[in-house]
Amino acid sequence: GAVVSQHPSRVICKSGTSVKIECRSLDFQATTMFWYRQFPKKSLMLMATSNEGSKATYEQGVEKDKFLINHASLTLSTLTVTSAHPEDSSFYICSAGGEGAGFYNEQFFGPGTRLTVL
Amino acid sequence: GNSVTQMEGPVTLSEEAFLTINCTYTATGYPSLFWYVQYPGEGLQLLLKATKADDKGSNKGFEATYRKETTSFHLEKGSVQVSDSAVYFCALSDRGGGFKTIFGAGTRLFVKA
Numbered sequence: 671g672a673v674v675s676q677h678p679s680r681v682i683c684k685s686g687t688s689v690k691i692e693c694r695s696l697d698f699q700a701t702t703m704f705w706y707r708q709f710p711k712k713s714l715m716l717m718a719t720s721n722e723g724s725k726a727t728y729e730q731g732v733e734k735d736k737f738l739i740n741h742a743s744l745t746l747s748t749l750t751v752t753s754a755h756p757e758d759s760s761f762y763i764c765s766a767g768g769e770g771a772g773f774y775n776e777q778f779f780g781p782g783t784r785l786t787v788l
Numbered sequence: 789g790n791s792v793t794q795m796e797g798p799v800t801l802s803e804e805a806f807l808t809i810n811c812t813y814t815a816t817g818y819p820s821l822f823w824y825v826q827y828p829g830e831g832l833q834l835l836l837k838a839t840k841a842d843d844k845g846s847n848k849g850f851e852a853t854y855r856k857e858t859t860s861f862h863l864e865k866g867s868v869q870v871s872d873s874a875v876y877f878c879a880l881s882d883r884g885g886g887f888k889t890i891f892g893a894g895t896r897l898f899v900k901a
Contacts, residue, residue, distance in 0.1 A: 782831040
């Protein structure tokens, strides 16, 4: 149990286009999901908290109009990188879990999506 | 706010050497502590966890003990293998932080044959 998937695993797009990344909890419901970004050889930086049925909460310095988050159901959150530019190229990772889903203090991480913007 | 500090790498060891990666944390509540491992080009894998003081997490020969008095969660392994080469992240999560997982900077381990 406690599996989180992401789709796609890799995406290459042209500058100026928008890219949508999906995060799904496969065998549990998650009222809260988190989105992280990882630069090469760096740690994971929390971007935002995705809340089912309400607006996402963004960390300081993260542009909410650039990174649109929609938590449409208890098993799906999406991150859309709008008008992507090369500096948006990164590894994006989502997580789900926590006490609300019956997992004490623990998040389960998706396999990540590698975005390359040309 | 909550934070995690871990020793900087890279750490280079010979096969069968003893490994220690230091990790200390700052938290206002009672966090759970984790070690994650990331192999090249892959996502995160949970290596071990501890949810309360004095708990010891262990997996695949790796161990870490939750020390509340020193706010530490050091990772150890008695005999490393080449296949242990990866990046190791110390992390914490707690209710006071909204269950966000806060990561340390990561420590890259290279094990030579």
